[in-house]
Amino acid sequence: MSSKRCVTRQVCRSTTCWRGCRKHAGNCTRSACAVVPDRGGPRVFFDTSTVIAGAYSRKGASYVLLQLAAFGFLDGRISPGVREEALRNVAVKLPGSLAALRVLLSEALYEGPLADAALVAAAGAFSHPKDAVVLASAMIQQSHFLVTLNERDFWPPPDWIKVVRPGVLVEHLRDHVRKLLPADR
Structure with missing residues (x-):
């Protein structure tokens, strides 16, 4: 099962x-x-802060990344905890963005498993205690990137996962797309 x-x-x-x-x-x-099949592209785990920012603003890098995930250019992932926290916080603080958040959660992101206690404990050595579950969930889903607006709360070894801000990942993706263009452009 x-x-x-x-x-x-x-x-x-x-x-x-x-x-x-x-x-x-x-x-x-x-x-x-x-x-959920691997949709190709980099597997990106979205922290709650990034999901909320993407639902609230239609201009920022968080929104761009969520749109890329919705179109299948990124394999966007979240955990049940991220979903619940985002819905709870947006309902209280930004109720006007709740409909947009629900669409993004259903169209752009796949919800993976809960991490077991041993993995959460291991992740706790490389994150703020409240964020250990987020890091463990990103690791259990074998994500390449953890996108967050609070990168100081995470410091995992680079071979585990790359923790980046949304704007940094957008720039990274932009650089990769530029490499696909002919040299004479």
């Missing part, structure tokens, strides 16, 4: 579908609850 999870929650709408969909008694065979 651990290979199945609900991606969009638009079909089953259960509170959690990791390790089997509760609504479908662990036997979820609907297409929205299938295993």
Whole structure:
């Protein structure tokens, strides 16, 4: 059962579908609850701060990255905790952005598994205590980048994951696209 999870929650709408969909008694065979394939491109884990910023502003780098994930240029990932925290904070502080956030969460990002306690403890050595779950979730999903507006809260070894601000990742992606252009341009 651990290979199945609900991606969009638009079909089953259960509170959690990791390790089997509760609504479908662990036997979820609907297409929205299938295993999420690797969509190609860099796998990017979005911290709550980046998700909220992307839902609030239509101009910033956070929004650009979420749009790239929605179009499939990035493999955007979150954890159940990131989803819950983003929804809770936006509902209280930015209720006008709640609809945009829900669309971004359903269209752009895949929700991965919860990290186990051992991995959270290991990640705690390389992050602020409140962010250990975020780092562990990014690691368990084998993300290449952890995008956050609070990069000082994370200091993992570079071979684990790269922690970057949204603008830095946008510039990194822009540089890679420029390399695809002919030299005479």
